[in-house]
Every structure is written in structure tokens, then in C-alpha cells.
Amino acid sequence: MKAKDVLGRTGEELAADHLTAAGYAIIERNWRCRQGEIDLVARDGATLVVVEVKTRSSLDFGHPFEAVSSAKLTRLYLLAAAWARAHPAAAHDWRVDAVSVLLPGSFASSGSPDPVIEHLKGIG
Secondary structure (H helix, E strand, O other): OOHHHHHHHHHHHHHHHHHHHOOOEEEEEEEEEOOEEEEEEEEEOOEEEEEEEEEEOOOOOOOHHHHOOHHHHHHHHHHHHHHHHHOOOOOOOEEEEEEEEEOOOOOOOOOOOOOEEEEEOOOO
């Protein structure tokens, strides 16, 4: 597996753990359809939450949230609608969130600094 794929999966795991600790229920990971992929689908109380996770090992190429462009945001809303159509009984109120995971240094090495996780609710 490529290092960027390991970084992304690690970030998604940390984001899911962070959301679970905040009281969210993770109901699906890496849901795919023709339009693309949703990283995480969760519930925040009665609200369905489509979560985009952006993970970086440094800020050399900008903050992870900077990778959520207007085109990406449009795609996330289309994906949320596709998920809702595929799961009509589960989908009611929903929103799109983003979680940024910064894993400074070598995330695979022991003794590296703790990850920095930020959560933006209701983006767009």
C-alpha cells in the first residue's frame, strides 16, 4: 500500500474515533457510487452527517481544509443526495462536515507528536 493511502486510512480512523468520542455514531465508511466516495457517514443525534476527511503529514502544501474546494463541496452534496436515495429509510435531515487530521512528522514512527484534529460542522 502506498504511503499516501496509509496516511489517508490512518486519518479516517482517527477522524472516526474523534467523532465517536464526540457522540457520533459511524454508520458507514468509504461508501462508493458512480459519482465518487464518501469517507464517513455518521449520525449526530437525528441528523445524518456526510464527512469528508482530509489528512496531511505537514502544512507544506497548506491546511487540510484548503483541499475542500467549491467543486469538492458540490460533489459532496451530490454524494449525500445519492446516499440518501440509496438509504431512504435512514436519511432524514443531513449536513456535510469536514474533519482535518494533521499527523506531524512520521505518523508511522513511535514517539511522533499527537495528531491535530479539527472538525467543521455544516460546511457549504
